[in-house]
Amino acid sequence: MVKKINNPLKIDYRNGIIEDRLLQVRNFKNVNTPRLINVWGIEIEPRESKKVIELIRSDFQKNDPISLRHLKRIRKNVQTSTLEVVLCSREYISDKDDMDKKLKSFWGGAKEYRLRDDIKVPEFAPSTKELNNAWSIEYWPLIWNGNPNDQILNDYKINIEEVRNELSRVSALSMKMTAAGKLFPIASVFVDSSRRRKRVVVEDGRNCENSLPIDHSVMVGIRTVGERLRDDEDEDSSAYLCLDYDVYLTHEPCSMCSMALIHSRVRRVVFLAEMQRTGSLKITSGDGYCMNDSKQLNSTYQAFQWIGKEYPVGPVDQDVCC
Ligand SMILES: [Zn+2]
Known part of the structure; x- marks a missing residue:
């Protein structure tokens, strides 16, 4: 845990933005509803x-x-x-x-x-002093230590160069797919940050003939990681498929993919384009599930949207599930 003042990352605590580019995706409605x-x-x-x-x-x-x-x-x-x-x-x-x-x-x-x-x-404590006072009266006296999300932002370990490299990889692949006339220019990169195994780069399966409608790029990625684990005799195949993986996506994932990422225990998801109708991470997307940060589910992962314009992605109809 580094002190805020010593954190090498530039963090905008008020808006939850790291290095002017990574927008933290969390369900703040959850945070301010007492559990x-x-x-x-x-x-x-x-x-x-x-x-x-x-x-x-x-x-x-x-x-x-x-x-x-x-x-x-x-x-x-x-x-x-x-x-x-x-x-x-x-x-x-x-x-x-x-x-x-x-x-x-x-x-x-x-x-x-x-x-x-x-x-x-x-x-847990709420994000504002006013709520902290209200909860102290209604439930039990609380100590106000500032917005707990500041600590969460401060504790993220992020290598911004690595993030840029991986996003540039998915972006390039997506643009290449668009140029080739593919209908689903959606791509994913899965990186095992802790064990340094080779990365998995996949494109959306729906571009291929004989594919299934559920072959979204995230599902293809998880499957590919799983196949690699199965083929590697040194690996414990009973472990969670993508434990501690970081996943880079061209598009905000749909509810099926967001849930599959929970089941496979990824650490972090970074996506480029939001999907206002079908996305499942941002509170403003789809039905506002904020699937990565749901108290109803038994696990969570970090999620960020890259809000810079450096990494373009191929166009996808807003009604398509990514
Ligand atoms: Zn999907």
């Missing part, structure tokens, strides 16, 4: 707060898979003059007996406490 999760809480006398904080620091803060750092751990109950403390998420400890056991061993068994299983808190 409430169940946590374990405890009610204690004020004099016991130091001891409980010790437990939180030594165990829960380190081991809880859900970060609760955006929460104030303690709030006062004015009616009972007690303190209510958030201990950990129910994802970390789901069973009440396990929680009881942990607390009993911490207090040596003698202590009476009131365990609370009815506390719900927002899973």
Whole structure:
């Protein structure tokens, strides 16, 4: 994690644009809708707060898979003059007996406490201070550390030269396909950034005779990566097909392709042309699925649109699914 000031990338935090070219594609509607999760809480006398904080620091803060750092751990109950403390998420400890056991061993068994299983808190902080204040009143007191998306933008590891190279590759292929009179000048490049295997460059299968209607360039790309894995004896074929791949596309993918990219666990997608009617990544495209950043799905990937004019793509009818 680099400090904002030391980040070599130029980042426009307000508009989510990196190096004046890469527009971050996220579902900010999601971010500002509170997703409430169940946590374990405890009610204690004020004099016991130091001891409980010790437990939180030594165990829960380190081991809880859900970060609760955006929460104030303690709030006062004015009616009972007690303190209510958030201990950990129910994802970390789901069973009440396990929680009881942990607390009993911490207090040596003698202590009476009131365990609370009815506390719900927002899973993440919202993007504005105003919402942060509103959620603090409505749900549970939150700490305002600035827009959490600033940290996300700051943490992206992006080699802008590599992005330019790959986009120039898909762009050139798309223009070549247009010149050859192909109906679907849509292309993809799949790059395994972590393991340095050779890249996969494919064009849309629908240009070929005997193709299937679902042979979109992304589907052909995933299939090609899969075939390569199958042929490579050193590879674990049970692994996700495109784990940690970066994918460069001439056109914003449709819902089928966006979903297939989730299933194959790519790390990042960068596309050139948006598809206002059939795209599935931008909130303004298609039905506004923002498929790469959906809380309903079990996985997400980073997505960016290149907003410069350097890499042209062949024309595709707005009703075509890419
Ligand atoms: Zn598609």
